Amino acid sequence: MQEKFDIIVIGAGPSGNAAAYTAAKAGLKVLQIERGESPGSKNVQGAILYSDALEKIIPDFREDAPLERHLIEQRVWMLDDESYVGSTYRSQAFNTPPYNRYTIIRAQFDRWFSKQVQDAGALVICETTVTGLQMDGARVVGINTDRTGGSVYADAVILADGVNSLLAKKAGFHAELQPRDVALAVKEIHFLPETTIESRFNIGPDEGVAIEMAGKITQGMVGTGFLYTNKESLTLGVGCLLSDLRTQRITPHALIEKMKEHPAIRPLIEGGEMKEYSAHLIPEGGYNAIPTIHGEGWLMVGDAGMFVNSVHREGSNLAMTTGRLAAETVIELRAERKPFTAANLARYRHKLDQSFVMKDLKKYRDMPAVLEKNPQFFTQYPQLINRAAHTMLLVDGADKKSKERDIRKNFVRKRSRFGLIGDAFKLWRAFE
Amino acid sequence: MNKVEEKLFQNRYRVDAGRPHIQIADTEVCQVQCASKPCVVCCPASCYTKEGDGRVTLITDGCLECGTCRVVCSDYRNVLWEYPRGGYGILFKFG
Numbered sequence: 001m002q003e004k005f006d007i008i009v010i011g012a013g014p015s016g017n018a019a020a021y022t023a024a025k026a027g028l029k030v031l032q033i034e035r036g037e038s039p040g041s042k043n044v045q046g047a048i049l050y051s052d053a054l055e056k057i058i059p060d061f062r063e064d065a066p067l068e069r070h071l072i073e074q075r076v077w078m079l080d081d082e083s084y085v086g087s088t089y090r091s092q093a094f095n096t097p098p099y100n101r102y103t104i105i106r107a108q109f110d111r112w113f114s115k116q117v118q119d120a121g122a123l124v125i126c127e128t129t130v131t132g133l134q135m136d137g138a139r140v141v142g143i144n145t146d147r148t149g150g151s152v153y154a155d156a157v158i159l160a161d162g163v164n165s166l167l168a169k170k171a172g173f174h175a176e177l178q179p180r181d182v183a184l185a186v187k188e189i190h191f192l193p194e195t196t197i198e199s200r201f202n203i204g205p206d207e208g209v210a211i212e213m214a215g216k217i218t219q220g221m222v223g224t225g226f227l228y229t230n231k232e233s234l235t236l237g238v239g240c241l242l243s244d245l246r247t248q249r250i251t252p253h254a255l256i257e258k259m260k261e262h263p264a265i266r267p268l269i270e271g272g273e274m275k276e277y278s279a280h281l282i283p284e285g286g287y288n289a290i291p292t293i294h295g296e297g298w299l300m301v302g303d304a305g306m307f308v309n310s311v312h313r314e315g316s317n318l319a320m321t322t323g324r325l326a327a328e329t330v331i332e333l334r335a336e337r338k339p340f341t342a343a344n345l346a347r348y349r350h351k352l353d354q355s356f357v358m359k360d361l362k363k364y365r366d367m368p369a370v371l372e373k374n375p376q377f378f379t380q381y382p383q384l385i386n387r388a389a390h391t392m393l394l395v396d397g398a399d400k401k402s403k404e405r406d407i408r409k410n411f412v413r414k415r416s417r418f419g420l421i422g423d424a425f426k427l428w429r430a431f432e
Numbered sequence: 433m434n435k436v437e438e439k440l441f442q443n444r445y446r447v448d449a450g451r452p453h454i455q456i457a458d459t460e461v462c463q464v465q466c467a468s469k470p471c472v473v474c475c476p477a478s479c480y481t482k483e484g485d486g487r488v489t490l491i492t493d494g495c496l497e498c499g500t501c502r503v504v505c506s507d508y509r510n511v512l513w514e515y516p517r518g519g520y521g522i523l524f525k526f527g
Binding site for chain 1: 436439440442443446468470473474476477478496497498499500502503504506509513514515516517518519521522523524525526527
């Protein structure tokens with residue numbers, strides 16, 4: 001492999017595939033390297049696919065992409081030990097094509113996406129781990145792989161190598177990840193008959209439900225849980241900041257076991273056959289944790305660049321958008337016959353700043369710090385709200401005014417008047 | 433399904449026998465200096481075990497390649513973490 005390519009893309013997840021597809025479609029000579037046996041075999045996600053980001057790359061993806069169910073209902077649960085207070089949004093608007101979001105199974109979806117990349121003309125090599133970047137001074141000129149004689153050269157290298165991005169660390173572009181900037185999520189997939197899923201969740205064929213959860217399931221740590229409906233399986237998982245897991249000394253598999261025991265969750269997964277257990281780090285540091293994302297001859301996309309909106313549980317759409325914009329930057333510069341210097345590639349950063357990616361991350365830039373410093377949002381509040389609901393709904397002869405007074409007292413006892421006002425202010429500022 | 437071993441049993445792996453992709457750099461650091469041993473608690477596949485004499489042993493066969501052990505060892509940076517050779521390691525059927 002002594003050929004030279006226009007672009008080398010490292011990794012075949014959503015960001016790498018978006019970049020490789022966009023570049024190949026524009027006629028560039030693209031090499032994409034994937035360490036898995038096939039694209040998707042190393043990749044883990046909830047998983048929800050947001051149509052918009054993929055439509056901008058492959059407008060007619062719905063014709064043959066392996067999609068599980070389109071989401072018509074989204075639930076948010078705030079859990080206590082044996083209860084939850086929740087909100088549900090279900091709408092026929094979400095049940096009318098073109099659908100806005102789907103559940104997917106990543107191993108299948110990524111293989112499909114990779115097939116589109118190959119059909120667009122890119123060379124995709126699997127079962128190959130990139131071991132380092134080839135440098136010429138400060139400039140990236142190619143990659144080294146674990147295949148014999150495995151150095152390959154390109155005018156630009158796109159790092160789509162995921163949250164760990166060892167390559168950026170080895171090259172000295174990035175420092176090591178901080179435990180407070182990543183969440184560890186563990187996930188299981190449980191298989192059930194299609195009709196069972198549809199009756200349990202009150203949905204028709206191809207219709208789906210997503211449940212996002214916070215509160216007791218993370219046992220006081222900053223984190224959330226989820227449960228999604230696929231066609232004939234359910235995925236459920238729970239993720240917490242690594243810094244919290246370390247301090248609280250709770251093992252991740254104990255966390256998911258406990259989650260499955262919750263009286264509101266257990267009947268939903270009852271009788272399912274568990275067929276895979278996975279784990280994944282999610283970059284949740286937000287805007288303030290975004291590292292350097294471009295330099296001499298290189299660009300960084302997806303999880304490697306911390307492109308996750310943890311507040312809205314969005315990541316794959318940011319990945320695909322950053323991948324597309326990185327490729328478009330390279331395509332434009334080439335058409336203008338400009339070299340891939342850091343100064344010229346800054347156009348990628350500019351494109352990101354103009355897009356929802358940076359605008360959303362910027363909006364929630366203070367959220368990670370607020371949540372980290374205020375665990376009450378994951379502990380005391382879910383508990384207080386659940387107890388308030390219980391008090392108001394329990395008919396026990398006590399008058400409603402007394403009940404309200406009890407609830408108010410409970411809140412003040414736990415958080416104090418100033419605490420409550422302060423918490424409201426902190427949340428308002430973080431969401432503003 | 434309470435034990436992590438039973439969970440991992442559902443997964444598909446191609447183990448690179450004799451070539452673990454993660455290694456402990458200096459076992460004495462784990463045994464003597466590191467009191468909290470966060471790798472033992474945080475690894476979702478329980479690849480790390482604390483032995484009776486305080487040593488930490490590592491068996492990477494069930495590794496899910498998440499990176500947790502490397503990131504969580506921020507006080508000592510004692511985990512040498514690489515991806516497995518191409519094609520080896522965990523092979524997610526569903527992801």
